[in-house]
Amino acid sequence: MKKAIFTLAIGDNPMYKAALESFRIYAKKVEADLIVSDQLHYKIDIQNPKYSASPAWPEKLYTKELLKKYDRVLYLDADIMVTPWAKNIFEEYQDLETIYMFDEGLHTDRSLPIGEINETLEATETWSKPNSTYSYYNFGMFLVSRECPLFNLATIEGMQQICNTVKFYDQTYINYIIQKHNIKNQSVDASFNRMELLGMKDYRKANFIHYAGRGYRIKCPSREIRYIDDYCKMYEDKFSDTEKQAMKLAAWNLFTANLKRKSGIPQCILNFIGKPTLGRKWL
Incomplete structure (x- = not known):
């Protein structure tokens, strides 16, 4: 078959x-x-x-x-x-x-x-x-x-x-x-x-995790950042620390690019402000 x-x-x-x-x-x-x-x-x-x-x-x-x-x-x-x-x-x-x-x-x-x-x-x-x-x-x-x-x-x-x-x-x-x-x-x-919609509890134990809508982003700035963070933990043996860091940075840059489009604030300023505070946990 x-x-x-x-x-x-x-x-x-x-x-x-x-x-x-x-x-x-x-x-x-x-x-x-x-x-x-x-x-x-x-x-x-x-x-x-x-x-x-x-x-x-x-x-x-x-x-x-x-x-x-x-x-x-x-x-x-x-x-x-x-x-x-x-x-x-x-x-x-x-x-x-x-x-x-x-x-x-x-x-x-x-x-x-x-x-x-x-x-x-x-x-x-x-x-x-x-x-x-x-x-x-x-x-x-x-x-x-x-x-x-x-x-x-x-x-x-x-x-x-x-x-x-x-x-x-x-x-x-x-x-x-x-x-x-x-x-x-x-x-x-x-x-x-x-x-x-089923709640946050134990969602990482599922077979297929669907990050639709807000995508489990409670206390996380975007669903892409949440996804990549979960992915790096679940597949930690598949990637080096350098590769994981590159994936997390790509998700962070997408977040700030979207924020720039909505706010009009230059992305370099958003990165300067966000990385030492909000980004510290995810990067």
Whole structure:
């Protein structure tokens, strides 16, 4: 059975570079090929969106093409870290007709985007409601096999219809397709998409850590700095002290560059002020 791990990584964000290395190590461990999209295959017209909306989000639809060559595909966002002790997800979840994702709807109310997409497209009135909230999967990690019809039914045209008006348009659209067509689905254990909405406690013990949103950055200036700090600790035997310092400095420089863009304060001044105080703990 041919397996692939698929991700999208455009740009030189140090977090992406570290993520790709963790994916490479894991791919070797589970005997899968690593496929990295560094350019977009789909064009979507985003104009005056109601919510934050990226033209890169539809790239996950490329899974359809990969399933022509591979039997199973694991997709991971490039802000996910696969930990050194991660279990083999291909062995943990084996039903080939099922789409496996983490059901964040069990932990947070996603009725807003569900209501918005039901208003825009043909309403799906039988949306699964396992608890007091609707089922709603996070699209940052998924495991799918050729036998599952999801990516034959999900289209760029469908995403285009909602991208300017529905929150989390790609994620909400995929959830809609799952519900509308009654596609077999199952939530993975939270450790395979450990998100901050579950709290900070023991998050580093997970299989896959997802640094989405704020990215566990409590008492830390940015999610990239938090990611690289965690990465250097978890993979400490893979790098020299000099290499770790270079990765941390790259994350710090990205933080101050973003701060410069927002504040207008020259980056050299931000580094001069920040490194002796805030940066001391992280560099």
